[in-house]
Amino acid sequence: MRRLALLVLLLVAGPSWAQAQTAIYFPGATWQHKTPTEAGINAALLKEAVDFAIAGESRNRAIW
Numbered sequence: 001m002r003r004l005a006l007l008v009l010l011l012v013a014g015p016s017w018a019q020a021q022t023a024i025y026f027p028g029a030t031w032q033h034k035t036p037t038e039a040g041i042n043a044a045l046l047k048e049a050v051d052f053a054i055a056g057e058s059r060n061r062a063i064w
Helices: 002-022 043-055
Strands: none
């Protein structure tokens, strides 16, 4: 029964996995540049969020 369920899962989901692997996730070589105002973002809140992220960032580097 488990083998049948696995086979059905692979037959149904397999094509979508194959399609997902060929999708393009990133833009090309040129990226759009916008100011926070052009993007509809409050510049002061954005700066506050960036400063918060920088202040809380870890200085340790993982050694793999």
